[in-house]
Amino acid sequence: MTLTTRELWTSLHGMILGAGFLLAFTGSFASLWGLRAEWVTPAGMAARSRCLIAGTWGMAILAWLTVGVGTFVIYPWYRAAPPRDSAPSALVAYPKALLMSKPQTADWHEFGMEWKEHIGWLAPIFATAVAVVATGYRRTLASDARIRQTMLILLTVAFFCAGVAGWFGAFINKVAPVR
């Protein structure tokens, strides 16, 4: 029962950092959704604010780590070009080349990986903005419906982006694993 260094990095990227982001979304969304002056007491508001701040900063930090590891550590292994005249069996060490070598799998790169590598970067940007506003406006957010609605939408967009990236990452790593 062993993992290679590359498998450890991909596990960290997808199963720990990325999955952590998706889990943190639920708590953050629920905290923000329920943070309304007409729904909760002042004590409840303070507790929800603390959850919201912890959850959104957790999301932001996890999202930055996920895209950073994904882009600068794992992606270079994924896209590395094989030596010229490599035998088809040697392509297993070059996931992008392996996917592109067959028409049946090329779309996993041309659509899946292309979408994943770009859309994933939107998640940390939106999550950070929401975390900053959640922290700076923790006292007034409950009575400010417009800002709260905007934050809820951006948080959901961040979740969608991370979800697309995570879904394609999991399946691409099934078809052509980084080893």
Add this chain to the structure above:
Amino acid sequence: MEQSTDARPVSLESPDGPAWAALLAASIGAAAFGLITDASECSARVSRSLQWYRPAGALSGVAIGAIVIWVVAWVALHVRWRGMSFQNRRTPMSAILLLALVALVTTFPPFYELFGG
């Protein structure tokens, strides 16, 4: 305070300008990411010029470039709107959502493939 159709920020005691600045800057950064992606996918020259960390290819330049635009936009909007509040808050909200939509569309591969990407 009375609602007004005036979208310009005005001075208030508890300003919401910095909150809108942070949210709008994020959408600007995200839309910039999408537009740089499209430029990189549609032009080999742009793609080569964005290979700031060669092993990661153009994605490194796209990401770092968009982050720079995001931070610059955030600082500029924050400085401009600090101490201010919006009377008509639909305006910044609409701009934020529209730019977020631009970011989602421009990072979708079939979109940039329309332009030869």
